Amino acid sequence: MGVFAWRNLLTRPMRTLLALIGLSIPILGVLGLFSLSDGLRNMVGDTLSQIEGVMVMSENSPSPVASSMTTDVVAKIRAIPGVRAAAPEVWRLAPDVEGRGLTSRLIGGVMTKSWNSMLDQPVVTGQDIAAHAKLRSAVYPRSLKTKGEGRFLNEGDVGKPNVVISRKLAKQFGAGPGEPKKVGDRLRISDVDCTIVGLYDTGSMLLDGVIVMDIGMARKLLGMAPETVSAVYVEADTPPGYEAIREAIEKAEPTVTARSMNEVQSSFNVMMSEVDKVLMLVVSLALAVGVVGIVNTMLMSTTERFVEFGVLRTLGWSQADVLRLVTTESACLGLLAGVVGCLLAWAGATVANQFLGGGIRLGVTPGSMALGLGLSVATGVLGGFYPAWKAARMAPMEAIRLGSR
Amino acid sequence: MIDVVDVHKTYKSGTREVHALRGVTCHIQKGRRAFIVGPSGSGKSTLLYMLGVVDHPTSGRILVEGRDLTAMSEAERNDYRRDRVGFIFQSFNLIGNLSAIENVLVPFLPRGVTPERRDRAKELLIRVGLGDRLDHRPYQLSGGEQQRVAIARALVKDPDLLLADEPTGELDSKAGDEIHHLLRELQETSEATLVVVTHDRRFITPQDLVLEIQDGLLAGDDDAEPAGGLRSAADAAS
Numbered sequence: 001m002g003v004f005a006w007r008n009l010l011t012r013p014m015r016t017l018l019a020l021i022g023l024s025i026p027i028l029g030v031l032g033l034f035s036l037s038d039g040l041r042n043m044v045g046d047t048l049s050q051i052e053g054v055m056v057m058s059e060n061s062p063s064p065v066a067s068s069m070t071t072d073v074v075a076k077i078r079a080i081p082g083v084r085a086a087a088p089e090v091w092r093l094a095p096d097v098e099g100r101g102l103t104s105r106l107i108g109g110v111m112t113k114s115w116n117s118m119l120d121q122p123v124v125t126g127q128d129i130a131a132h133a134k135l136r137s138a139v140y141p142r143s144l145k146t147k148g149e150g151r152f153l154n155e156g157d158v159g160k161p162n163v164v165i166s167r168k169l170a171k172q173f174g175a176g177p178g179e180p181k182k183v184g185d186r187l188r189i190s191d192v193d194c195t196i197v198g199l200y201d202t203g204s205m206l207l208d209g210v211i212v213m214d215i216g217m218a219r220k221l222l223g224m225a226p227e228t229v230s231a232v233y234v235e236a237d238t239p240p241g242y243e244a245i246r247e248a249i250e251k252a253e254p255t256v257t258a259r260s261m262n263e264v265q266s267s268f269n270v271m272m273s274e275v276d277k278v279l280m281l282v283v284s285l286a287l288a289v290g291v292v293g294i295v296n297t298m299l300m301s302t303t304e305r306f307v308e309f310g311v312l313r314t315l316g317w318s319q320a321d322v323l324r325l326v327t328t329e330s331a332c333l334g335l336l337a338g339v340v341g342c343l344l345a346w347a348g349a350t351v352a353n354q355f356l357g358g359g360i361r362l363g364v365t366p367g368s369m370a371l372g373l374g375l376s377v378a379t380g381v382l383g384g385f386y387p388a389w390k391a392a393r394m395a396p397m398e399a400i401r402l403g404s405r
Numbered sequence: 406m407i408d409v410v411d412v413h414k415t416y417k418s419g420t421r422e423v424h425a426l427r428g429v430t431c432h433i434q435k436g437r438r439a440f441i442v443g444p445s446g447s448g449k450s451t452l453l454y455m456l457g458v459v460d461h462p463t464s465g466r467i468l469v470e471g472r473d474l475t476a477m478s479e480a481e482r483n484d485y486r487r488d489r490v491g492f493i494f495q496s497f498n499l500i501g502n503l504s505a506i507e508n509v510l511v512p513f514l515p516r517g518v519t520p521e522r523r524d525r526a527k528e529l530l531i532r533v534g535l536g537d538r539l540d541h542r543p544y545q546l547s548g549g550e551q552q553r554v555a556i557a558r559a560l561v562k563d564p565d566l567l568l569a570d571e572p573t574g575e576l577d578s579k580a581g582d583e584i585h586h587l588l589r590e591l592q593e594t595s596e597a598t599l600v601v602v603t604h605d606r607r608f609i610t611p612q613d614l615v616l617e618i619q620d621g622l623l624a625g626d627d628d629a630e631p632a633g634g635l636r637s638a639a640d641a642a643s
Binding site for chain 2: 001004007008010011307308311312313314315316317318319321324395396397
């Protein structure tokens with residue numbers, strides 16, 4: 001019966017093709033959205049896996065960029081048993097870099113339709129170099145050592161306008177395409193000419209937008225008071241571990257929020273699960289459109305074939321047999337649309353990955369393909385069920401008479 | 406043996422009530438050839454389809470070998486049609502995207518085609534003269550050849566009852582003659598009861614039974630005494 005159903009679909013190739021396109025696009029959308037969601041999840045996961053410590057910020061700050069505390073908090077944190085190292089940092093959105101500010105980037109981005117340049121807002125972080133030298137899990141020195149060039153900041157950079165930037169920023173603020181900034185080049189931040197002493201490359205778009213410099217220099221550049229810190233990066237001894245330290249910090253200093261990377265990861269997961277719900281809603285709407293397309297196609301197909309169904313019933317086919325034939329046809333249509341949707345999604349992800357950077361990798365996994373195929377077949381069966389039921393319940397004589405008109 | 410007892414059929418056509426059959430009673434012995442004749446719209450095909458449980462009477466009973474077709478459940482009707490009845494239609498009604506042999510095997514598709522059934526289908530197509538066209542699609546066959554495929558399809562299940570609705574209605578006279586001779590020959594060898602609806606009395610022999618219907622009644626009946634209406638062809642001619 002499967003072969004018969006398949007041939008019935010091929011009998012009307014244009015209609016089958018249109019229905020197939022109508023369903024494969026929602027399937028492509030489903031896989032595309034979930035692949036993007038997975039890509040974001042993986043990127044954040046990869047980013048957070050590079051950071052081990054606890055980030056202490058002012059209470060309820062969503063990000064170090066929005067946080068402001070006084071330096072006396074550092075001493076309080078260092079006094080907590082189990083804290084191995086506490087390194088103060090200042091964080092702010094970068095002022096104009098190479099004469100380009102947020103406004104010019106936005107306008108330029110719109111004019112050139114370069115969404116990346118609109119979103120790539122650099123951030124300046126000033127680090128207490130001596131305190132950071134004691135860290136074991138500092139991201140930037142490690143990534144500079146493994147994939148970067150030049151050197152990281154050291155005691156000799158205190159008070160000097162020396163910066164370490166990412167390769168991405170080096171490209172972004174280079175003289176032109178193929179001419180990125182190099183170690184030793186100048187980088188003008190606001191009205192200060194800084195010297196690039198090192199280039200790092202974490203591979204994460206969340207980390208690669210940061211210009212690292214001495215904390216004192218950063219305060220001057222950003223117009224922050226000398227006793228101000230945005231965040232304190234804390235490393236703990238193995239026992240008691242990061243969760244215990246996080247709790248201890250918040251207990252000792254109630255005006256701060258301490259976030260371990262596990263906690264950030266779980267907050268992100270909660271946020272992404274909400275995003276997934278929205279995606280499911282979008283997907284459901286897209287699939288509903290797909291179902292309507294299948295219903296339309298199969299209704300047209302069954303209405304044209306009343307005589308055939310009447311004849312089949314006369315030859316001894318039961319109502320269930322006719323129902324099975326039509327739903328098999330629509331399931332085949334769904335399967336075909338699923339295969340096309342999966343192939344398009346795979347090809348689209350492969351092409352998109354050539355252009356995407358910053359650690360986002362779109363992936364169409366076997367699991368998501370199985371989901372796409374399953375949804376597609378289910379949509380096909382669901383869409384074919386009403387026409388199938390309509391065809392099956394008709395009395396053979398009535399079907400032959402109606403179809404002969 | 407087929408017993409049709411006081412069968413009425415009424416249906417609505419728009420707001421009008423149509424009395425297709427108005428108390429038909431007849432009797433067909435097993436293995437015989439019966440021809441239902443009469444003008445268009447007289448109820449011939451309605452009676453034929455009732456014998457094949459494709460249509461239901463409004464009242465009355467139809468018994469085949471003592472089994473009441475009008476009391477059958479939906480499942481029993483399906484089984485009866487599948488196992489006991491072979492249909493031949495005026496318009497052949499082959500499935501366009503199946504080959505000749507696949508069309509013959511259509512009744513078995515839902516439950517699977519065994520090699521024995523395939524051999525039987527092949528044998529029947531050879532018998533109807535289409536041994537060299539097993540894999541031809543209907544559009545590659547002439548009208549007469551398509552009707553031969555339809556005959557093979559009706560016979561493939563070795564039915565007890567072979568029902569033909571104007572089997573030569575869409576054929577030229579030469580092809581029509583061939584089909585009638587083929588039907589007659591195959592019916593004789595299969596021992597099935599053959600009931601044919603036709604306008605063409607050329608094919609009726611004196612040994613055949615004739616059920617002549619006019620206005621939903623068998624000829625010879627009257628309203629007072631619907632006594633059967635079964636006549637031999639010789640009676641019908643007199």
